[in-house]
Amino acid sequence: MDLFGMLYLDELSHGLANLSMFPYFDMAHYIVSVMALREQPGALDVSRVSPLACWFSSMLYCFGGAVLSGIMLAEPPVAPLSNGTSVLLASIIWYLIFYCPMDVVYSCTALLPLRLVLSGMKEVTRTWKVLGGVTLAQKKYKDSLLVMIAIGWARGAGGGLISNFEQLVRGVWKPETNELLKMSYPTKVTLMGAVLFSLQQTHYLPLQKHHLMLFYTIFIVVNKTRMMLTGSSSSPFAPIESALYKALFTGYSPYAALTGELHKAGTDNSITNRTACCGTTKESKENRSSGQNHSSSPGGGVESSPKAKEASEAEDSKKIN
Amino acid sequence: MDLFGMLYLDELSHGLANLSMFPYFDMAHYIVSVMALREQPGALDVSRVSPLACWFSSMLYCFGGAVLSGIMLAEPPVAPLSNGTSVLLASIIWYLIFYCPMDVVYSCTALLPLRLVLSGMKEVTRTWKVLGGVTLAQKKYKDSLLVMIAIGWARGAGGGLISNFEQLVRGVWKPETNELLKMSYPTKVTLMGAVLFSLQQTHYLPLQKHHLMLFYTIFIVVNKTRMMLTGSSSSPFAPIESALYKALFTGYSPYAALTGELHKAGTDNSITNRTACCGTTKESKENRSSGQNHSSSPGGGVESSPKAKEASEAEDSKKIN
Amino acid sequence: MDLFGMLYLDELSHGLANLSMFPYFDMAHYIVSVMALREQPGALDVSRVSPLACWFSSMLYCFGGAVLSGIMLAEPPVAPLSNGTSVLLASIIWYLIFYCPMDVVYSCTALLPLRLVLSGMKEVTRTWKVLGGVTLAQKKYKDSLLVMIAIGWARGAGGGLISNFEQLVRGVWKPETNELLKMSYPTKVTLMGAVLFSLQQTHYLPLQKHHLMLFYTIFIVVNKTRMMLTGSSSSPFAPIESALYKALFTGYSPYAALTGELHKAGTDNSITNRTACCGTTKESKENRSSGQNHSSSPGGGVESSPKAKEASEAEDSKKIN
Structure with missing residues (x-):
């Protein structure tokens, strides 16, 4: 019975690991990201004043992880633009969510059941992005755990980590807060994922890659759904x-x-x-x-x-x- | 008659395409750029307080495009410094415009007729810079139109696009405005040029390269001259x-x-x-x-x-x- | 007698040039750097609110030069993280200085005699870092004096040059001041060192490398000690x-x-x-x-x-x- 359960889980995790993100999950990621931008204070004003700044901001929300990990590995930050299909898809979604006649698209996607499904699908892409970052870093820096964690984290939570500079594109500057000073739940869960996948890739964690993918994906999807349904922002950690x-x-x-x-x-x-x-x-x-x-010490004035x-x-x- | 006209234009455009930017046009670009910096509020104060910050700011005005496109393509942003002759030329011009005894140089170059000629020559360098950026991007990312446009634009209008960070060097920080939120005329015309040259290089625009160079150069020079003479800032677009x-x-x-x-x-x-x-x-x-x-939606508070x-x-x- | 003096100096400078920075001098650099961070206003608050932001800030203090010179040469800014031993050492020192029970470590290192020795040792690492930057730049850009100076300076005084962005990590933003506008003594002395070593490496300065290392090291150590003992911040230049x-x-x-x-x-x-x-x-x-x-000129409004x-x-x- 237990063996059967294991076999079944094994099949499921293999199935998940072979899942292609490209059309549907990526789309869900773009939709949820652009909606998050639209719900920022002032974003709608910017979309009317300068569609170009709005588009650039949206692309940073959608591809922020790739841009940030590119910069950190000295690879062209412009590279995500070279993937024409993804950019086209993200741009169409940006256009529909901000400028659709009658605001049809946003009104639909903002309905709770659809939003729940889309957010769940977006969380699935997180697993792939974190793993992608970790393996990319491993190719360049063999066995350097810290680099693997840093790149995996940057790729999975890039949009949040560069939010100060994304806001600057829209003319907003909030230096007093950033994701390192006060981590949000997605940033935390991505950091945890980056640590786990880095440990797995360096064989410190005795677990198969596809099993970890399954467990981590279930964990983040269930958590996200719970948080959206209960409206609670309390972290499980x-x-x-x-x-x-x-x-x-x-x-x-x-x-x-x-x-x-x-x-x-x-x-x-x-x-x-x-x-x-x-x-x-x-x-x-x-x-x-x-x-x-x-605590005032001779060496320096400690003031708050x-x-x-x-x-x-x-x-x-x-x-x- | 028409053929003759065409032939004549053809010769002209070949002549233009073979024009070397190096000593004279580059000098005009440096002079106009450094003058633009000097006319920024507070720049003269900075030139007295810290010549080094002033010099660095001037270099960003002169080589901003090369620096920005370098960063975007993951090439050393320090590379422009390795071209000793250009940096020396730009530095001499910076010195003469800011610190010349009796302020002779600035007084001369600020006279309308000379300034008109110099600004026209500076506009000519724009064509070369945009085309340089587009062909550079094409070498790295074959047929990726978006990357070609982005790099061509960055190289042609770099100084404007990084103005937030250039101002930071001088201790000025204006996060509420940037060139994406509120494009100035040079940024717009450079974007248009980057689009045209990218379309030409990927053969979507059925036009010879040297013809496009001629037409674009004439357009930007004439427009700049018109705008300077009439003092109007209205864009032709x-x-x-x-x-x-x-x-x-x-x-x-x-x-x-x-x-x-x-x-x-x-x-x-x-x-x-x-x-x-x-x-x-x-x-x-x-x-x-x-x-x-x-428009208040269930998903998020839309506030201005x-x-x-x-x-x-x-x-x-x-x-x- | 003079020859003997020369020979003796020669031996001394050879000995110095073969000195390994790794365990002790690097440790002194980390200790002094982390203490400088701890003495920034507000840093202790940040260390309680977000240990991660505090750690990241400390790493920028310790490895800022490597990060900045990496960015300038389009090498991965994440590279310093790949040197596990150094990062581990710096992290342990960060932990002991900020969170040691009874605050024992900070209280000890802040005592003047120990602090004097540590600061002197930190200054010694400056020579190595500047020289490392200059030779690194020379490999990539043969004989380009300006690039060599820039990279040597960035590597030796990186923490100071990126201080605006380091402060941003801690939620502090002071755009009105930076190291170019108002150079501090370490930044100045590092710039001087970068110029000297670049001239030496390109054979414009007729001096042996190890002699220059000795003279420069003695100069900065003596100066630092004098400044700490007299409490004066007046630069010798x-x-x-x-x-x-x-x-x-x-x-x-x-x-x-x-x-x-x-x-x-x-x-x-x-x-x-x-x-x-x-x-x-x-x-x-x-x-x-x-x-x-x-001085109001026709070209532009010169306002302070x-x-x-x-x-x-x-x-x-x-x-x-």
């Missing part, structure tokens, strides 16, 4: 993250007592540690500043910059991917 | 642009009625469609916001960002190229 | 810079009288010419604006931007390297 953070990054510094306390509050409300750090009451902020006074605080407090920005 | 925009980018969305109306107003005043979009009266802006209320508005309203910046 | 500036960049323009006067004031106070330009009294600023009114002034006045930022 919150407890692990919180534990890791507590174990590694608090030390016994003048900060420690404070951040520990903050964390307890954070996990109680089941929000990620990062949000927890931001959710400081005025009182605890005063504690923190008084704590800093203790108002900008960094702004950064940790800015929570309004909707994330790409 | 305004009617075509407006028609294209109306046909393609208005759709029947809640915006359509409004943008159509705006456009009529825009073309009446013979300003480009982009300016038209910005020249909204307070009343029409209220219309627009009420229009947006209609104040930044994007700022972007479309900012009209003070003088453009490079 | 101030008089030369001031003389060069006066000779080359003042011309007889409407500005000249003014800047000359400013300079005298500047050198009297034994501060660099750049500071001098900024240290204008209100009165001289009025002079300057009235001077500008004279408030941003550029801000830039020259901003002096609070602590510099990298």
Whole structure:
């Protein structure tokens, strides 16, 4: 029985691994990406003022991962443009979503059931992109785990990682926030995927490639669906993250007592540690500043910059991917 | 008679195609570029405070196209520096225009007749740069029209396209505006040239290369001269642009009625469609916001960002190229 | 006697040239770099909010030169990550300095005697990095002096030159200042080193490589130690810079009288010419604006931007390297 189950899973994972992304899954990725752009504040204004900037922004949403990993590997960032069919497909979808008469296309795709299916399909492409990045990096840098993780991550979550510069195309500049300072769920799950696939490719993870593809794909699709249905933005990693953070990054510094306390509050409300750090009451902020006074060292003035605080407090920005 | 005319044109275009840009036309390009930098607000201050930042900025004005197309094709952006003669020439011109005793050089070159000749010569180099970019891209990406257009455009209008980062060198940061959001005339005419030369090189445009070079060069030189003499900044493409925009980018969305109306107003005043979009009266802006209320979709909050508005309203910046 | 001195120096310089940077000097470089990051305003906050952004920032401090010179030569900017041992070493040091229990490591390294030794060792790595950049550039671009200087400079002072983008990782954006507008001492001394080593490599400077290495290393170590002990930030080049500036960049323009006067004031106070330009009294600023009114030319409005002034006045930022 167990063997049968294994065999069945094996067949399923082989089937999945041989799935072609090209027409349908890629289309779903383009549709969901362009819709995410359209829902950014100010994006509709830009689409009326300058269709070219809007198109370029859309292409960065659709091909951001390829552009970023290209730059990181010193390959032409213009290369995605050379794949005429993909660019044509993405451009048609961009046109239909932004400028379709009666706004028919956007109205349809924004319906929850269709959106759910499309988002699920988009998540499937993530597996392929992360794996593509990892194997590409492995060809150039044999067994360099860090490079493999970096390229896999960049390829899978590129749109989010370059969001500062994508926004600049639309005339928006928000330096106080970026995906490294405050990771969104897609960026986190892509990083996890990049780590897993890199470990698998270097044989540190004793798992077949197609099995890992199946497990990872099911995990991200189920999670995305759950998050869309419940409307919750809580990450499934919150407890692990919180534990890791507590174990590694608090030390016994003048900060420690404070951040520990903050964390307890954070996990109680089941929000990620990062949000927890931001959710400081005025009182605890005063504690923190008084704590800093203790830590003033001869070498340099340790002051809290108002900008960094702004950064940790800015929570309004909707994330790409 | 017609044949003779053709033959004569043929000779002329062959002569033009064999023209060497090197000493004189390149010099004109450097002079006009460095003068454009000097006339940027704050540039003279920077030239006194940090000659090095001023020199680097000048080099980006002079070689911006080569740098940008280099980055896009993953070729060393430092390569233009390796052409010692060109850099030396550009540096001498930079020095004379910014620091010449008695300001003799700038005073002379700023005289209208000389400036007219120099600007005309600079426009001639545009043809060569666009064609150079297109053929370079064709070598790497055979028949990929989009890459050829992108590289030709980047090489011809590079200084303008990277202006945000060029300004950063001088300590100026204007994220709310860029050449994609609000194209200046040189950027537009270069894009048109890149499209034409790419079509010619892939044989979609049944025209000889040297004929196209002649026609395009005459067009840009005549236009530049006309614009400098009349002081008008109206683009010769305004009617075509407006028609294209109306046909393609208005759709029947809640915006359509409004943008159509705006456009009529825009073309009446013979300003480009982009300016038209910005020249909204307070009343029409209220219309627009009420229009947006209609288009509020279930998927995401469509709000107009104040930044994007700022972007479309900012009209003070003088453009490079 | 003189011969003996020469021989002795020769041996010493050979010994120095064969010194391996790897474990100890590299470690000192990482420690001093990460400490410099920790002492940036707001950096400690970032280290609590997002350890990943903090780690990435630290890596840019440690490997910024390799990343920047990689980008400039179209080599993968991700390459430094492929050197696992160095990244591991730098990461351990990052972890100990930011998160060590009781803050033991930072408290120790911040003690003046230890810090003095570490800073001296870090300066030694500068020689190796500059020379590495120059020889790397020479392999690709034979005899192109400018490229060699640029790459040598980028490799030696990379962290400082990309500081705007490093700050962006931490959510800080200060466009009004950069290392080109207002060079810090490490950036200046690295530029000087890049010029010297480039001249030596192209045989314009009649000196043996290992002799130059010895002299340059001694110069930067002694200078750094002197600056740390006296707490002075005055550059040893101030008089030369001031003389060069006066000779080359003042011309007889409407500005000249003014800047000359400013300079005298500047050198009297034994501060660099750049500071001098900024240290204008209100009165001289009025002079300057009235001077500008004279220079108003037909070609363009020469206005002083408030941003550029801000830039020259901003002096609070602590510099990298």
